[in-house]
Amino acid sequence: MAIYHSHMKSFGRGKGDSSVAAAAYRAGFDLVDEATGLSHQYSRRHGVDHAQMLAPKGAPAWCLDTEKFWNANEAAETRKNALVAREVEVALPQSLDQAQRKELALDLGQLLVDRYQVAVLVAIHAPSRNGDQRNHHVHLLMSARQVGPEGFGMRAGAEFDGRQGQGSKAVKELRLEIAATINGHLDLAGIEKRVDPRKLKTQAREAALQGNFELARELTRTPGRHNGKVKTALERKSRLTWSVQGLGGKDAAMKLVATISAHQAALIDDPKVPEGHSHASALRDRAKAEDRLTPQQGRAAHPRDVVERVREHLLDRRPTAARSFDQYSRQTLHLSRVQRITRASGRDAEVLNAEAKLIEDWLEAQREVAQDSLELLRSVPGIQIEPEFQFAHASILCRRVDDYAGKAFTFEDTEVLARTLAKYAHMMARPHRARMALLDAHAKLSEHADAPKTQAATRARQRVYRAKTHLSPRIAAIQRWRIDQARKRMTEARDDLEKHFADPKAAILPRSPLGDMDPPPARAEEAGNWEHRMRGRRPMF
Structure with missing residues (x-):
């Protein structure tokens, strides 16, 4: 039995689609969109066996001119979210030769007309060079409106947009007619194979009822999936199969997932994205939606979630404009605002008791970021921890929850210091990573010593050249400058934090007779039912 595949898609102006661009790509022509002035040049593309326009009887002659017709088709639609075209993609049987496939494709186009x-x-379209050589298929690009002697008329194919299952029913009827047309051409060519648009499960049940159990067993296979152009391009780029197979299938799938993640990150950080459609605006909308939810409607505010969100915000090393809409995390701003409200309104004990657990979670997140930065530096062989980093690291680890009581503007300073620690550690580790990347590139190149002229060997040499660029004297000088700047910012952040934490009244206070007592514990779980309370106002007479 031959493989059957037919797929319908629509092109909408609201999604940024253009029927002129779609026609140029599918036909392999150079077309100019008169509405936008964009030139779509695809005359050098490989794989277009034949392209031809078909129109109903009595239609104007310009309907057979590709460039004139599709520009007129764009002009006929005035709405900004208009449907400009539909497409039906059909797989052509491999059993037919080129002339027979052309005749079948023209008959399918005339069926739609x-x-x-x-x-x-x-x-x-013929199969691509590196793809499946059985993938002969035809693209049938339909106009969104009917075409008559006076030009464009009513909207065509409205049944495909029907609700309550009417659209799916119309698509199924079209698939049956396409299958009948293909089977008719297979019969004329003397080929016994046939295509069937029904589900494999339905075909297997029918074969079993007819007693053909071998065919029924063959039809119980897993249905094939159409990967699409994005997945196919990633598969060819990484030379990995989309499914997990064999002993190394899991590792191959993980590499492919990493490739997809990098591709999506490049799309998110694309500088060409308009301001109103940026990643920061998406984060802003999501934050506003979460703020509007009540604790019962939103996700549970588990203390560990608070730690993870603050930590992810600090470890994010992308520019501030592309990362978030504010330089501080929401938890830090909330805590700082709580302290300012307390000092202004006098509701000290009530507010601080309600926020004590949140302060502990937030401070734990800062400590984890500082500790991760230290571990990153220790992972670099031969590196020496500088005193500036040690002092800054100690400034965060030595803080207690009660140190933040009554000090309104120290939360921002602590978070800035944690972020500068992570930035400094990242800058110090970058030269080591560049050296490791060069060694890995040389190792990959040595694997192709027997075949130095292959495409894989060429890519390996290019990878070595790129890795050497990151170790050039110019890049090394830039890296040293960046390390100096990161060290300077870290030192300034530590000095600001120490200055705001310093209490000038502490030097003149008398020594407490209870000075030898142990200080209160840093965490609530070490203190049982301990609560942090501020001393109330002194009574006035």
Whole structure:
């Protein structure tokens, strides 16, 4: 049995689609979109066997001109979210030769012309160089409106947009007619194979009822999935299969996931994205939605979630404009605002008792960031921990929860110091990572010593050249400058924190007779039912 595949998609102006661009790509032409002035040049693309316009009888002659027709099709739609075209993609049987596939494709295009009274661009594509050589298919690009002697008329194919299952029913009817047309051409060519648009489960049940158990067993296979152009491009780039197979399948799948993540990150950080559609605006909308939810509606505010959110915010090393809409995390601003409210309104004990656990979680997040920065420096062989980093690291680890009581503007300073620690550690580790990348590139290149002229060997040499660039004297000088700047910011952040924590009244206070007593514990779990309370106002007479 031959493999059957047909797929319908629509092109909408609201999604940024253009029927002129779609026609140029599928036909392999150079077309200019008169509405936008953009030039779509695809005349050098490989794989277009044949392209031809079809139109109903009595249609104007310009309907057979690709550039004139699709520009007129764009001009006929005035709404900004208009549907500009539909496309039906059909797989052509490999059993047919090139002439027979062309005849079948033109018949399929004429089927759409007669059924919906539209103009159709028939574009036959051959398999790609590195793809499946059985992938002969045809793109049938339909106009969004009917075409008559006076030009464009009513909207065509409205049944595909029907609700309550009417659209799916219309698609199934079209798939049956396409399958009948393909089977008719297979019969004329003397080929016994047939295509069936029904589900494999339905075909297997019918074969079992007819007693053909071998065919039924064959039809119980897993249905094939159409990967699409994005997955196919990633698969060719990484030379990995999309499914997990064999002993090394899991590792291959993990590498492919990493490739997809890098591709998505590049799309998110694309500088060409408009301001109103940036990643920061998406984060802003999500934050506003979470703020509007009540604790019962939103996700549970587990203390560990608070630690993870603050830590992720601090370890994010992208520029502030691309990372978030504010330089401080929401927890830090909330805590600082709570302290300012307490000092202004006098509701000291009530507010601080309610926020004591949140302060502990927030401070624990700062400590984890500082400790991760230290571990990153220790992972670099031969590196010496500088005194500036040691002092800054100690400034965070030595803080207690009660140190923040009554000090309103120290939360921001602590978070800035934690962020500068992470930045400094990252800058110090970057040269080591560049050296390791060069060694790895040389190791990959040595694997292709027997075949130095292959494409894989060429890519390995390019990788070595790129890795050497990151170790050039110019890049090394830039790295030293960045390390000096990170060290300077870290020192300034530590000095600001120490200055704001310093209490000038502490030097003149008499020594307490209870000075030898142990200080209160730093964590609530070490103190049982201990609560942090501030001393109330002195009574006035």
